[in-house]
Amino acid sequence: xxxxxxxxxxxxxxxxxxxxxxxxxxxxxxxxxxxxxxxxxxxxxxxxxxxxxx
Amino acid sequence: xxxxxxxxxxxxxxxxxxxxxxxxxxxxxxxxxxxxxxxxxxxxxxxxxxxxxxxxxxxxxxxxxxxxxxxxxxxxxxxxxxxxxxxxxxxxxxxxxxxxxxxxxxxxxxxxxxxxxxxxxxxxxxxxxxxxxxxxxxxxxxxxxxxxxxxxxxxxxxxxxxxxxxxxxxxxxxxxxxxxxxxxxxxxxxxxxxxxxxxxxxxxxxxxxxxxxxxxxxxxxxxxxxxxxxxxxxxxxxxxxxxxxxxxxxxxxxxxxxxxxxxxxxxxxxxxxxxxxxxxxxxxxxxxxxxxxxxxxxxxxxxxxxxxxxxxxxxxxxxxxxxxxxxxxxxxxxxxxxxxxxxxxxxxxxxxxxxxxxxxxxxxxxxxxxxxxxxxxxxxx
Numbered sequence: 001x002x003x004x005x006x007x008x009x010x011x012x013x014x015x016x017x018x019x020x021x022x023x024x025x026x027x028x029x030x031x032x033x034x035x036x037x038x039x040x041x042x043x044x045x046x047x048x049x050x051x052x053x054x
Numbered sequence: 055x056x057x058x059x060x061x062x063x064x065x066x067x068x069x070x071x072x073x074x075x076x077x078x079x080x081x082x083x084x085x086x087x088x089x090x091x092x093x094x095x096x097x098x099x100x101x102x103x104x105x106x107x108x109x110x111x112x113x114x115x116x117x118x119x120x121x122x123x124x125x126x127x128x129x130x131x132x133x134x135x136x137x138x139x140x141x142x143x144x145x146x147x148x149x150x151x152x153x154x155x156x157x158x159x160x161x162x163x164x165x166x167x168x169x170x171x172x173x174x175x176x177x178x179x180x181x182x183x184x185x186x187x188x189x190x191x192x193x194x195x196x197x198x199x200x201x202x203x204x205x206x207x208x209x210x211x212x213x214x215x216x217x218x219x220x221x222x223x224x225x226x227x228x229x230x231x232x233x234x235x236x237x238x239x240x241x242x243x244x245x246x247x248x249x250x251x252x253x254x255x256x257x258x259x260x261x262x263x264x265x266x267x268x269x270x271x272x273x274x275x276x277x278x279x280x281x282x283x284x285x286x287x288x289x290x291x292x293x294x295x296x297x298x299x300x301x302x303x304x305x306x307x308x309x310x311x312x313x314x315x316x317x318x319x320x321x322x323x324x325x326x327x328x329x330x331x332x333x334x335x336x337x338x339x340x341x342x343x344x345x346x347x348x349x350x351x352x353x354x355x356x357x358x359x360x361x362x363x364x365x366x367x368x369x370x371x372x373x374x375x376x377x378x379x380x381x382x383x384x385x386x387x388x389x390x391x392x393x394x395x396x397x398x399x400x401x402x403x404x405x406x407x408x409x410x411x412x413x414x415x416x417x418x419x420x421x422x423x424x425x426x427x428x429x430x431x432x433x434x435x
Contacts, residue, residue, distance in 0.1 A: 042340040
């Protein structure tokens with residue numbers, strides 16, 4: 001499954017695990033992550049992430 | 055003449071430029087950098103080895119691409135030497151240029167202790183991409199390292215290096231790792247985890263000298279112990295870069311003093327990031343600078359906005375033992391309450407009235423950081 005990395009701090013969003021702390025269920029694709037979701041480590045928004053292959 | 059000149063192309067300078075362009079596509083923008091102006095994520099410097107990142111692969115965009123993306127001019131390899139606040143002009147080695155608004159985002163420099171010994175000048179620190187490139191090159195041939203300082207950066211490097219076959223010794227004055235950030239129990243657990251990966255701890259100790267000896271470095275400790283090593287890395291902290299601010303006569307303390315609008319003591323000059331002290335707080339972390347960049351970008355675009363600091367937890371990048379810390383930003387009397395669970399440690403720092411002022415979470419409990427941060431009073435409300 002794909003992962004996206006925060007350009008600012010290096011945090012990685014893994015689709016496989018989602019981010020349950022913010023109510024994003026495991027398996028949620030990046031497109032379905034809410035637009036107002038922010039990086040848990042540094043607070044930047046979705047537009048500052050870039051897709052990385054793992 | 056430029057509408058906005060930003061000095062520094064680290065995380066603070068580029069984040070401000072990016073935030074500014076969300077509000078304002080018209081102002082002319084110049085960024086000036088002492089280095090090559092490449093954009094990279096600084097927090098990744100201390101966990102790049104394990105991810106097999108080189109200095110070049112850490113680069114997200116080079117200066118040319120940043121200039122295009124930001125519709126900005128970027129002068130790299132350029133030193134700014136003087137600020138003339140009265141005439142709204144800066145001097146650099148490309149000549150003089152005027153500004154309407156000037157932003158200082160010139161960062162912080164590693165604190166250097168004058169150690170004894172004929173090899174003291176070989177001590178490295180890693181505070182930018184060029185430092186990292188130099189460090190990586192040294193590591194290609196060398197197999198032993200002494201890290202001075204068991205704070206955030208020292209522990210992150212120890213963890214990052216521990217996955218390779220490098221022998222690591224780490225030295226600190228304090229009796230525990232992450233002295234100002236973690237209670238003793240949680241620190242002990244981190245020390246044990248790193249010890250199990252071969253990290254040798256020298257706590258309650260200090261480096262007294264570094265000398266050349268038959269092609270290696272001989273590090274002598276206060277305790278009398280002698281360590282033969284190849285690389286000495288200093289990770290004892292940062293100090294705001296104030297040199298340029300001083301040329302403009304700006305008020306400085308631990309950082310360049312700014313108000314809640316990030317304005318310095320001179321009109322039309324602002325500061326943010328590691329070089330800035332917002333009211334009484336100089337916090338060299340990502341979250342504070344992101345908040346500052348958003349507020350300042352809005353202000354520069356005509357919508358005057360004060361910066362707020364909620365309590366901002368910091369992730370310690372020690373994957374062997376995940377840790378999040380949220381220390382009180384100002385000295386406060388109180389004590390730690392540590393709760394040890396099967397999945398990690400939940401530690402609360404309470405003041406003498408019993409109010410939660412800070413916390414630390416380890417293991418799987420790091421997930422609670424956002425919830426717990428909401429229980430801590432704002433740092434700047």
